[in-house]
Amino acid sequence: MDTTTAVPGIETIDSPSRRTLPYHLMKHPGDDLVDRFLEAFGRVLEFTDYKPLLDSYRRSNTKCNRCAVACPVLQASGDPKDIPCYRTNLLLGIYERYFTLDGWLKSRFSNAFELTEEIIFEMGDIFYRCTACRRCTRVCPLGFDHGLITRLGRYVLSLVDIVPKALQVSVQEQLEGETHNTSKVPRAGLLDVLEFLAEEMEEMLGVELEFPTDREDRDYVFFCAVSDYLMEPDTLMGNAAVLYASGDWDRWTIGLCNYDGINYGLFYSDWHLENIIKQLVSEVDRLRGRNILIGECGHASRAAHDFIPTFMGSKAPPVLNFMEYTLDCLRKGKITLDPDVITERVTYHDPCNIARSGWIVEQPREILRSFVPDFVEMTPRGSDNLCCGGGGGLVSVDEIHEFRMDIAGRMKAEQLRQTGAEIVVAPCANCKKQLKELVEYYDIPCRVAGLHDLILQSIVIPGGISPMERKERADLFTI
Amino acid sequence: MEAWLDFAKGPLFAFTFGIMIAGLFRLVFLQVYHLLVKKGRRLKDVPWMAMVRESLSWVIPVRHIEPGTKIFSIASFLMHIGVIVVPLFLLDHVVRWERFLGLDLPAVSKGTADILTLLTIACSLLLLAYRTFRARHRTVSGPVDYILLVLVLLPFVSGYLAMHPALNPLPWDVMMLTHILSAEVLFLMIPATKLAHVVLFFFDRISAVHWQLRPGAGDRVAEALYGEEVRI
Numbered sequence: 001m002d003t004t005t006a007v008p009g010i011e012t013i014d015s016p017s018r019r020t021l022p023y024h025l026m027k028h029p030g031d032d033l034v035d036r037f038l039e040a041f042g043r044v045l046e047f048t049d050y051k052p053l054l055d056s057y058r059r060s061n062t063k064c065n066r067c068a069v070a071c072p073v074l075q076a077s078g079d080p081k082d083i084p085c086y087r088t089n090l091l092l093g094i095y096e097r098y099f100t101l102d103g104w105l106k107s108r109f110s111n112a113f114e115l116t117e118e119i120i121f122e123m124g125d126i127f128y129r130c131t132a133c134r135r136c137t138r139v140c141p142l143g144f145d146h147g148l149i150t151r152l153g154r155y156v157l158s159l160v161d162i163v164p165k166a167l168q169v170s171v172q173e174q175l176e177g178e179t180h181n182t183s184k185v186p187r188a189g190l191l192d193v194l195e196f197l198a199e200e201m202e203e204m205l206g207v208e209l210e211f212p213t214d215r216e217d218r219d220y221v222f223f224c225a226v227s228d229y230l231m232e233p234d235t236l237m238g239n240a241a242v243l244y245a246s247g248d249w250d251r252w253t254i255g256l257c258n259y260d261g262i263n264y265g266l267f268y269s270d271w272h273l274e275n276i277i278k279q280l281v282s283e284v285d286r287l288r289g290r291n292i293l294i295g296e297c298g299h300a301s302r303a304a305h306d307f308i309p310t311f312m313g314s315k316a317p318p319v320l321n322f323m324e325y326t327l328d329c330l331r332k333g334k335i336t337l338d339p340d341v342i343t344e345r346v347t348y349h350d351p352c353n354i355a356r357s358g359w360i361v362e363q364p365r366e367i368l369r370s371f372v373p374d375f376v377e378m379t380p381r382g383s384d385n386l387c388c389g390g391g392g393g394l395v396s397v398d399e400i401h402e403f404r405m406d407i408a409g410r411m412k413a414e415q416l417r418q419t420g421a422e423i424v425v426a427p428c429a430n431c432k433k434q435l436k437e438l439v440e441y442y443d444i445p446c447r448v449a450g451l452h453d454l455i456l457q458s459i460v461i462p463g464g465i466s467p468m469e470r471k472e473r474a475d476l477f478t479i
Numbered sequence: 480m481e482a483w484l485d486f487a488k489g490p491l492f493a494f495t496f497g498i499m500i501a502g503l504f505r506l507v508f509l510q511v512y513h514l515l516v517k518k519g520r521r522l523k524d525v526p527w528m529a530m531v532r533e534s535l536s537w538v539i540p541v542r543h544i545e546p547g548t549k550i551f552s553i554a555s556f557l558m559h560i561g562v563i564v565v566p567l568f569l570l571d572h573v574v575r576w577e578r579f580l581g582l583d584l585p586a587v588s589k590g591t592a593d594i595l596t597l598l599t600i601a602c603s604l605l606l607l608a609y610r611t612f613r614a615r616h617r618t619v620s621g622p623v624d625y626i627l628l629v630l631v632l633l634p635f636v637s638g639y640l641a642m643h644p645a646l647n648p649l650p651w652d653v654m655m656l657t658h659i660l661s662a663e664v665l666f667l668m669i670p671a672t673k674l675a676h677v678v679l680f681f682f683d684r685i686s687a688v689h690w691q692l693r694p695g696a697g698d699r700v701a702e703a704l705y706g707e708e709v710r711i
Contacts, residue, residue: 049513069546
């Protein structure tokens with residue numbers, strides 16, 4: 001293999017693909033890319049708090065390589081450029097060379113590395129091969145957060161226009177477009193969907209209801225990944241069924257000015273992250289809502305839960321993931337789930353953004369065990385579970401479908417097959433999309449569902465049709 | 480030679496040890512300064528206890544030995560025991576610490592120190608072999624990574640040989656001088672290289688703190704780069 005030295009202490013693999021940007025990224029970096037990259041990096045260091053982190057990492061990076069065993073992308077690709085430590089070192093090397101005194105001194109005494117367009121292109125490539133699942137952090141003896149470094153690298157790259165088109169187009173619509181959401185769902189479209197969902201629920205559950213929109217002074221303002229309104233009606237109806245059955249129907253609302261919980265800023269940009277958070281909070285303020293209730297979406301939950309307090313300080317409204325709400329209802333006896341409805345073997349996939357930190361691991365399991373008799377665990381499970389292969393925004397990039405299937409998701413597919421489950425519960429819009437593609441690609445006899453899809457089937461609705469009767473009707477319909 | 484030994488044990492030792500302490504203090508100070516002064520107001524939500532627990536759990540990393548890293552992890556762990564225990568608690572070192580700093584440290588027996596030294600040497604060689612013969616390790620390794628491992632090995636090998644005349648091919652004072660000088664080079668290297676993880680390991684682990692981004696920073700970066708015209 002042909003090798004050239006790119007970063008001090010690092011061998012980089014030279015290949016023709018490194019000469020140009022991958023096709024899914026913006027392609028207008030201009031002639032002075034290196035200068036602009038360094039200027040952007042300098043400005044980021046000047047105004048943000050990343051410098052001490054980089055100082056600590058560059059000084060103590062022992063490069064023990066333990067992270068290599070934890071990375072599902074690397075396990076599948078076998079390509080050394082996918083080693084988390086290698087990727088982190090690319091950015092640390094540039095930081096050391098251009099933004100530290102000793103790095104500059106070293107460069108005076110030796111023929112040190114110089115940043116080139118090729119290295120920037122390489123970063124554009126490998127920072128978007130990482131799914132930012134942060135599994136490597138759990139096995140790093142020093143606790144290096146390679147996901148955070150990947151994100152920082154992507155942030156600087158985005159400042160020189162190197163960013164996946166799919167993400168860029170989505171956030172542009174979310175922040176500047178008329179619809180203020182990533183899927184361009186107009187308000188009239190949303191109202192149509194909600195009307196459709198209400199009709200479906202009436203037919204299915206036997207109760208009449210109207211989705212509460214733009215109601216003020218409610219306890220919960222609901223946000224989901226806006227794509228759920230188009231792709232995951234069962235999950236939404238499951239959410240609504242819990243709110244109805246628990247008697248909380250008058251306590252929640254959906255805002256009509258902003259109804260998208262997606263925040264791609266979490267994956268690549270501080271600026272976008274903060275502005276999308278502000279947009280979301282301003283909607284809650286407009287409606288004088290007291291809590292933010294996030295639907296089944298891992299990154300939307302993490303973005304709101306972790307970054308609303310960061311950016312809004314003491315003004316921050318509390319954030320609840322819907323599974324926490326459902327578990328609370330279950331424990332208080334506000335809802336009942338029929339354990340005879342779901343007879344298939346069910347397993348649970350932990351979305352990285354809510355499970356890696358240990359935030360939401362046991363809650364969905366407690367719910368599932370209460371009404372699913374044949375529940376099996378994946379190995380590994382919980383905070384150590386494998387990424388679906390579509391994390392970090394990758395699932396939105398259709399151009400890399402092959403990479404997501406063949407490499408990023410291969411370990412997940414194998415793990416899923418080994419459970420022998422007929423249903424995999426994935427309470428995350430991104431994971432659902434990736435897993436649906438994976439089971440089809442690898443021909444795994446398993447259905448992907450949200451947790452609330454199963455709850456919709458099993459929940460007892462006061463005054464409505466019983467779950468078993470609903471099941472019999474559905475079976476009849478299927479036949 | 481005796482004068483050289485005295486010089487190495489005396490002024491040179493004090494100088495290099497002082498540099499190491501000052502260098503490490505500087506690294507810790509910069510990190511703590513940043514945390515307390517710059518991020519201070521935003522630290523209340525950080526899960527400090529969880530991070531301390533996590534850090535402590537790596538002191539005896541039994542639950543962290545993953546499939547695929549077993550040999551490497553055990554070798555690395557044993558090496559670290561020797562690297563910490565022998566320089567601090569070997570009887571001859573304890574005497575020096577007491578004379579030099581007035582510290583009254585307990586001493587391990589000579590036999591224990593010998594076993595730990597040999598273990599450290601063997602484990603370091605194993606780690607060196609990993610870096611040399613495994614492609615994945617080579618990919619992330621630069622010259623410094625090999626040099627430092629050898630540098631860590633040197634005081635252990637020379638110290639062991641100096642204490643075991645039957646095995647020592649060189650005169651005792653030459654070996655002892657090598658031992659002291661190599662340790663002193665190591666002192667200088669610790670704050671300037673990745674060996675600084677001796678104090679920075681805790682600061683590496685607090686990424687939850689670094690995820691607490693600074694409000695408004697994104698706006699300022701965008702404004703500095705693009706002026707009024709914000710590009711989405």
